[in-house]
Amino acid sequence: MSVDLNTVRRIAHLARIAVSDAETPHLQNEINAILKFVEALDEVDVEGVEPMTSVTPMQLPMREDVVADGDIAKLVLANAPLTEDGFFVVPKVIE
Amino acid sequence: MSDLTSLTLAEARDRLKSRTISSAEITRAHLEAIERAKGLNAFIAVTADKALQMAEASDARLAKKGAGPLEGLPIGIKDLYATEGVHTQACSHILDGFKPVYESTVTGNLWRDGAVMLGKLNMDEFAMGSSNETSYYGPVASPWLPPNWSRDRARAATSSDKRGLLTPGGSSGGSASAVAARLCLAATASDTGGSIRQPAAFTGIVGIKPTYGRCSRYGMVAFASSLDQAGPLARTVRDAAIMLGSMAGPDPKDSTCSPSPVPDYEAAIGRSIKGMKIGVPKEYRLEGMSTEIDALWSRGAEWLRAAGASVVDVSLPHTPYALPAYYIVAPAEASSNLARYDGVRYGLREPGADILDLYEKTRARGFGPEVRRRLMIGTYVLSAGYYDAYYVRAQKIRTLIKRDFERVFADGVDAVLTPATPTAAFGIGEKGSDNPVEMYLNDIFTVTVNMAGLPGLVAPAGLSSEGLPLGLQLIGRPFDEETLFALGETIEQSAGRVTLPDPWWA
Numbered sequence: 048m049s050v051d052l053n054t055v056r057r058i059a060h061l062a063r064i065a066v067s068d069a070e071t072p073h074l075q076n077e078i079n080a081i082l083k084f085v086e087a088l089d090e091v092d093v094e095g096v097e098p099m100t101s102v103t104p105m106q107l108p109m110r111e112d113v114v115a116d117g118d119i120a121k122l123v124l125a126n127a128p129l130t131e132d133g134f135f136v137v138p139k140v141i142e
Numbered sequence: 143m144s145d146l147t148s149l150t151l152a153e154a155r156d157r158l159k160s161r162t163i164s165s166a167e168i169t170r171a172h173l174e175a176i177e178r179a180k181g182l183n184a185f186i187a188v189t190a191d192k193a194l195q196m197a198e199a200s201d202a203r204l205a206k207k208g209a210g211p212l213e214g215l216p217i218g219i220k221d222l223y224a225t226e227g228v229h230t231q232a233c234s235h236i237l238d239g240f241k242p243v244y245e246s247t248v249t250g251n252l253w254r255d256g257a258v259m260l261g262k263l264n265m266d267e268f269a270m271g272s273s274n275e276t277s278y279y280g281p282v283a284s285p286w287l288p289p290n291w292s293r294d295r296a297r298a299a300t301s302s303d304k305r306g307l308l309t310p311g312g313s314s315g316g317s318a319s320a321v322a323a324r325l326c327l328a329a330t331a332s333d334t335g336g337s338i339r340q341p342a343a344f345t346g347i348v349g350i351k352p353t354y355g356r357c358s359r360y361g362m363v364a365f366a367s368s369l370d371q372a373g374p375l376a377r378t379v380r381d382a383a384i385m386l387g388s389m390a391g392p393d394p395k396d397s398t399c400s401p402s403p404v405p406d407y408e409a410a411i412g413r414s415i416k417g418m419k420i421g422v423p424k425e426y427r428l429e430g431m432s433t434e435i436d437a438l439w440s441r442g443a444e445w446l447r448a449a450g451a452s453v454v455d456v457s458l459p460h461t462p463y464a465l466p467a468y469y470i471v472a473p474a475e476a477s478s479n480l481a482r483y484d485g486v487r488y489g490l491r492e493p494g495a496d497i498l499d500l501y502e503k504t505r506a507r508g509f510g511p512e513v514r515r516r517l518m519i520g521t522y523v524l525s526a527g528y529y530d531a532y533y534v535r536a537q538k539i540r541t542l543i544k545r546d547f548e549r550v551f552a553d554g555v556d557a558v559l560t561p562a563t564p565t566a567a568f569g570i571g572e573k574g575s576d577n578p579v580e581m582y583l584n585d586i587f588t589v590t591v592n593m594a595g596l597p598g599l600v601a602p603a604g605l606s607s608e609g610l611p612l613g614l615q616l617i618g619r620p621f622d623e624e625t626l627f628a629l630g631e632t633i634e635q636s637a638g639r640v641t642l643p644d645p646w647w648a
Contacts, residue, residue, distance in 0.1 A: 048531075050522070062477060062521040063484075064514055065502035077515055077578055078522070084579045085466040085532070091539055098537035099544065102368060102595030103355045103620065107397055122243040126488035135486050138496050 048086070049079045146171035147324040151215060151381035152408075154327055158204055158214045165204065165214025169197035169258050172216045176260065176325045178648035181300030184310075184320040186221060186279045187229035188261035196258040203256065212388055213256030218326035220317050221262045222269060223249045223372075224361035228259075232363040233277040234267045236508025237489040246361025247393045248330060248372045255388040260326050264316030267510045268480065269337055269365045272584040273573065274315025276512040281570050282315040284308040284345055285323035285643050288569060289608040293646035300647055305571040308610070311341035311563075311584075317375045318345040322642055328376040328385050332362060334369045335468055336588030339600040342375055343562035343613030346602045346640040348382045348630065349375045353620045354595035355400040356386075358393030366475035367398075369468075369592040377642075379601055379630040383407035386623065402621065410624035411631050416450030418629070421555040425461035426587060428564065435561045435612065438604055442559055442614040445636035446629065456555060458546040463539050464590040469582060470523050470536035471593075476513075477520030483508060515578060544594040551619050557629055560587050562613035566606040591617055599626040601633045602640045611640060 050058070055075045059066040066074060120133050129136040146168045149157070157163045173190050193216060200214035219225060222232045224242035231237035245253075253259070266276040274282040281304050287296050288308050299307050310319040314331035318341030321329050331338040333351035342349030350373050357372035364370060374385035387407045393399045422443055427436070443453045485491040485504030492507050494500030509517065523532035550558065564586060573581050591598035596617055603614040614633055618626045 054522075055518075058518045058522045058525070060502075061525060062514075062517045063481075063498070063501040063505050064509065064517065065499075065506035073576075074515070074518065076576060078519060080577045080579055081469060081515075081519055084582075085469055085536075087466045088463055088470075088535055088539060091460070091463055091535075091542070093535060093538040093542070096538040096541050098534050099540040100537075101398075102540075102544070102593075103353070103398070103400070105355065105398075105400065108394070108401070110394065125243050126240050128485065128489070128491035137486055138494060138500055140497050 048082055050075060050082065147175050149327070150378050151327040151376060151384055152378070154215055155212070155384070159209070161204065165197040165200040165258060166194065168214070169193050169216045172260055172326055179323055179325055179645070181297065181647050182283045182285065182319050182323060183280055184264055184282050184316045184323065184325060185218065185261045186233065186264045186316065189228055189259055193258050193260050200256055200258060210254065210256030211384070212252060214258060215256070215327050216258040216260050217252065218260050218263045218317060218320045218329040219249055220314055220330050220332060221265050222332055222363045223330055225249055225259065225262070229262050232268045233265045233279050234508065234513070235278045235490060235510070236483045236505070240489050242361070244361060247358035247395060248362065248389045251388050251391060257388070263320055263329060266313035266315065267513050268363065268476070269313040269332060269334055270476070270512050270516055271312040272336070272340060272581050273309040273570070274312040275309065275570065276510050278510060282310050282319045283570065284310040284319055284567055285647065286345065286567065286610055287643060287646060289610070296646055306569050308567040309344065309570050311344035311567065313337040314341045314375060318342060318347060321375045321377060322347050323645065323647070324642065328374055328381055330372060330389065331375045332370060332372050333592065334365050334472060335592055336585035338373045338375060339588045339598055339615060340563050340584055342600040344567040344611065346611030346642060347375055347377050348379050348599070348601050348634070349373060350382050350386060350599040350623065350626065351591065351597065352386060352390060352623055353597045355398050356390045356597070356621065356623070358391070358396040358399040360393055360395040364479040366472040367479060368475060369472060379627055379634050380408060380411045383411055383627045400621070405624055407623060407627055410627040413624070413628040414450065415446065415628055415632055418451040418556040418625070419554050420446050420451050420453045421456035421550050421558045422453060423456050423458045423461065423558055423560060425458050426560045428586070431564065434606055435564065438612050438614065439559070439561050442603055442633055445633055446559065448636070449632045454555065456550045456558065458550065458590070460539065460542045460546050461590055464543050464593050465582065465586055467536040467539040468589045468593060469519070470532050471540065473516040473520030474524050474533050475520070477517045477524060480513070480517055512578070540593050543590055547594050547596060556625055558617040560615045560617065562587060562600045562615045566608065566610035566612055587615060596620060597623045597626055599630045601630045603633055603637045
C-alpha cells in the first residue's frame, strides 16, 4: 500500500502537525518507504492468532477507590507556557 | 584522566566503603572529566552544585552507618528521566524549559540508594533514533576514534559539525559515550527497540534491557509504552548488575511494573554456567552478514561451551517479521503518547490564529523530522480503515514472535546467543539517505526482545578488523536476568576487558 499527496496532508492534519506544500512530496517518499518495508508482514499466516494485548501475563493491580492526591493546581501549571488565575490559557474557542 | 574516573563502579564502591577515597573527590574528578569532554556532547546539562551537595551528604552517611548500596557513586542520567527541578526534555525542542515537579521512580530509587547525579545525558529525540543524530542538542561523538584518524583530526571535528566521527549509537548515545569515555561510573538508559544494547555494542561497554515490567516506567518520557524499559549502561557486567539492582523494583505508580521482589543480581556474577543450554537461532544468520560478525558469534558460543554450557541450534521462525511489525506498533503507540505535546500544558508554544493552528504550528516546530515522520506513520496505521490491516496484524505477529521464544525456552534452553548489531559503529552523517529504513536495520537483532518483553544483555566480545568494538547479545527467560549476568560475565572474562580509548578529546 502507498499513500498519495492528499493522504499525506490528511495524516498530517490528523496528527496535528503543520506541513508545507514544499515538504509534502519528501514526506510522501519517506512514508511510502516505511510502508513498503512493512509489506513483508502480509506473507505471515495470522489466521486464528490472538493479537497481543499484554506482553507479560500479569493481572492489573487494583487499589481502593479513594482520592489519593489533589490540590496541586500550582504544580500542574508550573510548566505551562501561559496561565491566568490558575488556568491554562488557549486562543478563544467559543464565539 | 585521573585514576578515580577509571575505576569500575564496584571498585569505587569498595574504596568509598573502606574510606580510602571520598565521594567529594570522585565526584569532582568526574565533573572535571565532563568539563574537558565538552566536544563529545554527551552531557547536555551538568548539575555540578547538586552533585557536590549529594556527594557531601553521601560522605556524611559513609562516615556513620546507613550508607546505601550506591552511596557516593557519581552517575549520569538519560534526559528521558524526570528529575525534579532539573532539565528533562528527552532532547526535544518541544519540551523547551521543562523542569518536572516530580522524580521518576528509577532515579528516585538510585538517589535512595545513595547515588550522586552528575547531570543529564544526550539522546535521540524522544528516543527515536539509532545514532543520537536526531537530538535537538546535536549529535554525540563516540570516544572511539574512526579508523585511521589522528587524534588531532578527531579533536578538530568535535568543535565543528562532528561529521565523520563515530556515532555511539542510539538512542542512549549520550549515556554510552559518557560511560565509555569515563565521564561517569555508569548511566541510566532506556530501550524500546535496542536503545541500550546497540550503543553498548558500539562503544565496548555493557548494557541490559531487563524484562518488561522489571523497572517502573513512572516518570520516564513515554515513547512506546508496551515496549519501553529502563536499564543501565556500565563498563562491566558486575557494574550493570549493581545498577539494575537499584533501578528495578515494584512501583504502585506503574500498573505494568512487576510486584515481584528484586533478586541480588550481583550474586549471580561468577555463578557457574555448567550444564546450561544455549540456543543459537539460525534466523539471525542474515544473508550477506559479515564474516567478522559470524566469527564473533561462533567464538562466543565456543567460550560458553568451554565454561561447561551446551550449545544447540534453535529456530525462531518469525524473526524476520519483528522489525517491520515494530515499525507499526512503536509509531502507533508514539502517536498516542506524544499527543500530549500541545503547546498548552508545558514546553514550547507557537502562537496560532485558533487552537488548531496553535497545535499544528507548535508540533511542526517542536518535533524534529524523525519524530514527525513516526507520528505520521503511527497516525496512519491507527486511522479508520487501516487499523486492522496494520496495527491488529502487527500485534498478532507479536504474539507469534513471543511464542517462538516460549517454544525454545520450553525445550530447556536457558538463554539465546546472537550478535548485538549487524556491523560496528558507523560515522556521524553517514546514514543520511532518503530511506529511513536504512537506519532502522540497526535494530534487527535487538528488536525481537522488546516485542517479546524479554530481558537482553549485550557485552563486548571483541574488536572488528578496523579496531572497533563488537558485542554479543544474550536473551533470557522472563525475569531471569540472573542467568544473563552469569553468562555475560563468562563472555566478558573470555573476551578480556576492553581497553577503552585514551582521552584524545580532552
